[in-house]
Amino acid sequence: MAVWIDTHCHLDAAEFDADRDAVVARARATGVTQIVIPAVAAGNFDTVRLLAIRQGFSYALGIHPLCVMGAGAGDLDRLAEALDTHGIDPRLVAVGEIGLDYFVPGIAPDTQQHFYVEQLKLAKRAGLPVLLHVRRSADKLLAGLRRVDFAHGGIAHAFNGSEQQAQAFIDLGFKLGFGGTLTFDRSLQIRRIAATVPESALVMETDAPDIPPHWLYKTAALREAEPGQARNESAELPRIAQSLAELRGWTLEQTAAITSANARAALPRLGALSSL
Numbered sequence: 001m002a003v004w005i006d007t008h009c010h011l012d013a014a015e016f017d018a019d020r021d022a023v024v025a026r027a028r029a030t031g032v033t034q035i036v037i038p039a040v041a042a043g044n045f046d047t048v049r050l051l052a053i054r055q056g057f058s059y060a061l062g063i064h065p066l067c068v069m070g071a072g073a074g075d076l077d078r079l080a081e082a083l084d085t086h087g088i089d090p091r092l093v094a095v096g097e098i099g100l101d102y103f104v105p106g107i108a109p110d111t112q113q114h115f116y117v118e119q120l121k122l123a124k125r126a127g128l129p130v131l132l133h134v135r136r137s138a139d140k141l142l143a144g145l146r147r148v149d150f151a152h153g154g155i156a157h158a159f160n161g162s163e164q165q166a167q168a169f170i171d172l173g174f175k176l177g178f179g180g181t182l183t184f185d186r187s188l189q190i191r192r193i194a195a196t197v198p199e200s201a202l203v204m205e206t207d208a209p210d211i212p213p214h215w216l217y218k219t220a221a222l223r224e225a226e227p228g229q230a231r232n233e234s235a236e237l238p239r240i241a242q243s244l245a246e247l248r249g250w251t252l253e254q255t256a257a258i259t260s261a262n263a264r265a266a267l268p269r270l271g272a273l274s275s276l
Helices: 020-029 042-055 065-070 073-086 109-126 138-148 163-171 188-196 220-225 234-248 252-266
Strands: 004-006 032-038 058-061 092-101 130-135 154-157 174-178 202-204
Touching (some): 032 092, 042 058, 042 073, 058 073, 065 109, 073 092, 073 109, 092 109, 109 130, 163 174, 174 188, 174 252
Parallel strands (some): 004 032, 058 092, 092 130, 130 154
């Protein structure tokens, strides 16, 4: 069986409270052997860390751009303290999820920028890569990386920028995260980028419970009848990756081997976790 790494899954989310162990079991049954669980706020730093330990997975610590309006300077101090306390934990593979979101209204750009740059500085001090939230913000994210002179790389999560922006992230040592959006035929630009960037730049992710693939996606009409979007989960990763395999002309086994190797290159501590 092919071996997969889900580089971005919010396994701590409330959507998984009823059947989290079953979700993990299904993922492992499909060959997903490692999952990176990113924090989104200071309040769930311990939650993701303890969950990763319990399930044998890995985690990242950071403050999500959509959470910064409810955060304060003390939360950056809590992140700094957590990175100092757990900095040698091999399961702590990155600082994240951090970044910028210029799609959701009402999130002050200046506040987002402040938290983004300060978290980059903390990641640089800790010598850790970052998991970047990229939504209508690629150029500003790139500017921040250059401003901080950030050289530890990481993953541009759910990448949705242009070919030029993709290359700029790659030039700065980043991999590009692809997931359920790849499975939609109308995602022309994302599919084109996934098909043409160097193979060394590609990693797979689900962003579960979010970004469902097309076979789980609920249209507006379906959501009106039954509110809410369908839940994504890590067990869907191999089927999502079939879209990448078809775009690249690879077998599914090749796709697993290449993207898993790239994940370990982007997040070097992943390479040691199999021995724990």
